[in-house]
Amino acid sequence: MVDNIFLVGLMGAGKTTIGRALARRLNKTFIDSDHEIEARTGASIPLIFEIEGEASFRHREAEVIRDLTARSNIVLATGGGAILKPENRELLKARGTVIYLRASVASILARTAHDKNRPLLQTADPRARLEQLTREREPLYEEVAHFVVETGRPNVQLLVNTIVAQLEAGSANQPRD
Numbered sequence: 016m017v018d019n020i021f022l023v024g025l026m027g028a029g030k031t032t033i034g035r036a037l038a039r040r041l042n043k044t045f046i047d048s049d050h051e052i053e054a055r056t057g058a059s060i061p062l063i064f065e066i067e068g069e070a071s072f073r074h075r076e077a078e079v080i081r082d083l084t085a086r087s088n089i090v091l092a093t094g095g096g097a098i099l100k101p102e103n104r105e106l107l108k109a110r111g112t113v114i115y116l117r118a119s120v121a122s123i124l125a126r127t128a129h130d131k132n133r134p135l136l137q138t139a140d141p142r143a144r145l146e147q148l149t150r151e152r153e154p155l156y157e158e159v160a161h162f163v164v165e166t167g168r169p170n171v172q173l174l175v176n177t178i179v180a181q182l183e184a185g186s187a188n189q190p191r192d
């Protein structure tokens with residue numbers, strides 16, 4: 016069985032929710048990169064965006080990704096934009112199994128409608144923003160991912176079962192040394 020598992024995908028795809036349940040199932044430590052940034056700075060994600068701007072947040076995020084990917088036996092829920100920096104993509108690919116959690120714009124909108132914690136969606140037209148983010152990021156999620164799981168289904172435990180089955184199938188295909 017693989018060691019580290021890294022979850023990538025758009026805001027609202029379920030990285031944090033599924034990551035926590037997956038870690039419990041696999042007896043791994045769950046870490047969320049946004050929570051780690053908040054713990055290190057003592058500030059919330061919206062406040063960091065407001066005071067320092069997105070570029071500074073991305074810098075903090077890259078530091079956290081570098082540190083956390085060096086750990087072992089973790090399930091890491093990354094922030095949706097963690098794949099934007101090439102150095103993050105290299106670390107994620109090299110240091111664990113990367114799973115792209117994919118959800119439709121419609122289901123993401125429904126899940127995040129009343130949520131004020133995602134600064135990039137606090138716009139007049141969140142649907143247009145999500146469509147733009149999908150166009151920009153989809154190729155990057157696909158580039159880093161070892162496999163893709165659709166998270167449209169609402170049952171988190173079923174999604175965890177699907178992921179565990181994929182991980183087992185993947186490790187069965189690894190050449191033995």
Ligand SMILES: Nc1ncnc2c1ncn2[C@@H]1O[C@H](COP(=O)(O)OP(=O)(O)O)[C@@H](O)[C@H]1O
Binds near residue numbers: 028029168
């Ligand atoms: N499979 C799912 N079906 C329905 N709602 C979900 C699912 N996974 C997560 N959610 C809900 O969607 C919202 C965003 O989920 P979250 O895990 O924070 O996503 P991410 O970390 O990818 O941004 C939360 O309110 C969560 O309860």
Ligand SMILES: O=C(O)C1=C[C@@H](OP(=O)(O)O)[C@@H](O)[C@H](O)C1
Binds near residue numbers: 133135
């Ligand atoms: O997509 C993004 O650029 C972001 C996603 C958020 O994390 P989630 O994907 O967990 O919502 C958080 O890192 C920040 O608001 C920026």
Ligand SMILES: [Mg+2]
Binds near residue numbers: 047
């Ligand atoms: Mg999250």
